[in-house]
Amino acid sequence: MRAGGLARLGVWFAVSVWGASFVAADSLLRGTSHLTPVVLAAARFSLAALFFAVPLARAIGAGQIRLSHVLKMAVMGLTGYTMYFWLQYTGVADTNAAVASILVVGLVPIMTAVSAYALGQERLTLATLTALTLGLVGVILIVAGPHHGSVVSWSSTYVFGGLCLIANAVLWAVNSTLSKAWMRDPSLPPLVLTGGSMAFGALGLVLASVMVPAAEGWNAVWHLSAAGWANLLFLSVVCGVAGYLLYNYALTQIRASEAASYIYFEPVVAVALGIAFLHERLEPATVAGAALLAIAAAALTRLRAAASGVTGVSTPAVHHK
Numbered sequence: 001m002r003a004g005g006l007a008r009l010g011v012w013f014a015v016s017v018w019g020a021s022f023v024a025a026d027s028l029l030r031g032t033s034h035l036t037p038v039v040l041a042a043a044r045f046s047l048a049a050l051f052f053a054v055p056l057a058r059a060i061g062a063g064q065i066r067l068s069h070v071l072k073m074a075v076m077g078l079t080g081y082t083m084y085f086w087l088q089y090t091g092v093a094d095t096n097a098a099v100a101s102i103l104v105v106g107l108v109p110i111m112t113a114v115s116a117y118a119l120g121q122e123r124l125t126l127a128t129l130t131a132l133t134l135g136l137v138g139v140i141l142i143v144a145g146p147h148h149g150s151v152v153s154w155s156s157t158y159v160f161g162g163l164c165l166i167a168n169a170v171l172w173a174v175n176s177t178l179s180k181a182w183m184r185d186p187s188l189p190p191l192v193l194t195g196g197s198m199a200f201g202a203l204g205l206v207l208a209s210v211m212v213p214a215a216e217g218w219n220a221v222w223h224l225s226a227a228g229w230a231n232l233l234f235l236s237v238v239c240g241v242a243g244y245l246l247y248n249y250a251l252t253q254i255r256a257s258e259a260a261s262y263i264y265f266e267p268v269v270a271v272a273l274g275i276a277f278l279h280e281r282l283e284p285a286t287v288a289g290a291a292l293l294a295i296a297a298a299a300l301t302r303l304r305a306a307a308s309g310v311t312g313v314s315t316p317a318v319h320h321k
Contacts, residue, residue, distance in 0.1 A: 007253035011262045019101060019269025021239045023109030024231040025089055026097035026278060033228045034220040037089030038212055042205035043221050043232060045081055048240035049202045052195025060194040072182050073196035080175040081201020086208065087168040087244035094161020096280050099142060103162065105263060106293035107169035110135045115173040122307060131299035132244045138292030139166065141285045194244070264297070 028035050035043075059065050092100040110132060116122040143162030181189050209217065216223075224232065250259050267290070274280040282290075 004253055007250040007259075011250045011254075012251070012265075014243040014247040015262045015265045016028075016245050016269050017234075017239050019266035020273055021235055022092060022097040022101045022104075022266075022270040023273040023277060024234050024239075025092050026100075027275070028228060028231050029089060029093040030229070030278075033224055034216050035224075036209075036212070036220075037215075038086050038205060038209045039091050039218060039220065040232075041081075041085035041089050042209045043218075044203065044235045044240065045085070045198055045202040045205060047233070047236035049199045050194065051237070051241045052191070052198060054190050055198065059189070064188060064192065066187075066197070069185075069188050069193070069196070072178075072185075073193060074200045076175060076178055076182065076193070076197035077200025077202075078204050079171055079178070081198060082204030082208065084168060084171045084175065085166045085201075086205065087171065091161045091165035091168060092305065094157050094164065097274040097278060098267070098271040098280050099162070099286060100165055100280060101267040102286070102290045102293065103139065103142060103165040104168060104172075105266050106290065106297055107139070107166065108263070109297040109304075110293075111169045111173040112176070113304060115177060116304070122304070125303070127146070128300065128303055131296045131303065134292050134299070135296030138289040138296060141289030141292065143289075190248075198240075222245050222259045252287045264294075 025040065028040055029037060088100070088104065089102070095103075113122070113128065113132065117124050117128075122128075139162075143159055143166070183193065185193070220233075247259065271280075271282065275282075
């Protein structure tokens with residue numbers, strides 16, 4: 001098989017396991033494991049960060065890491081891991097895997113466009129404003145619409161979870177902007193920057209898990225069942241390490257715009273697995289909101305590609321799953 005074919009298989013693997021990550025997280029947060037969102041995120045990335053220990057140690061030993069690099073790692077770690085996954089897992093716990101995946105992935109192009117206009121990088125046209133309005137209506141339908149499924153019923157908790165997922169998307173836009181600029185730094189390999197950021201993010205999550213009171217805290221991790229440990233290792237190793245490495249390998253073999261287009265397959269995986277294993281249901285308001293989000297995302301992608309003179313899909317930075 002040619003390199004391009006292997007790269008596409010790698011992308012399919014990455015987005016499939018990232019979609020499944022919402023279901024794995026949901027089962028840990030809502031099942032009998034009693035994990036809180038911050039403890040789950042802390043345990044996941046503490047394990048995942050271990051896989052980047054060797055490149056980090058080599059970079060430190062070679063004197064590659066300067067104070068400016070440490071500051072970049074700390075900022076990216078706090079925004080891209082600590083706050084990002086604390087919000088995301090709170091949103092998953094308060095809504096469900098299907099809704100969380102739709103909001104997290106569906107808001108990527110919308111927040112990208114909003115951040116570009118806020119920074120003065122692009123002009124706000126009538127077509128863009130219309131697409132953003134459609135996306136906003138879709139978000140409102142998903143977050144505030146009536147939900148009577150077997151797993152989630154409408155409540156202030158559900159709305160709070162939806163707001164956490166929206167804030168999660170805002171953080172993604174911030175971290176994406178920083179990543180695009182700092183990953184091009186020739187003085188530090190992207191793998192080292194990513195590993196350092198993950199280490200700082202894990203440290204922030206561990207500190208937060210200690211400071212935020214919880215019924216069982218870390219004791220819940222030590223008492224996970226075999227299925228619980230399988231889900232945690234899946235999130236840490238398969239999604240956090242293998243998925244990232246395969247996706248970034250694909251970026252070296254195929255166009256970034258092509259690789260990015262596969263990202264929107266994630267909610268399909270999450271919804272299908274959520275229905276199959278967690279008995280989740282998509283209510284009419286959620287389906288309608290997801291449809292509006294999809295239309296808005298497709299329109300914004302095409303508008304931004306046309307404005308930049310690029311054919312195809314604009315490239316979102318890898319959002320860690």
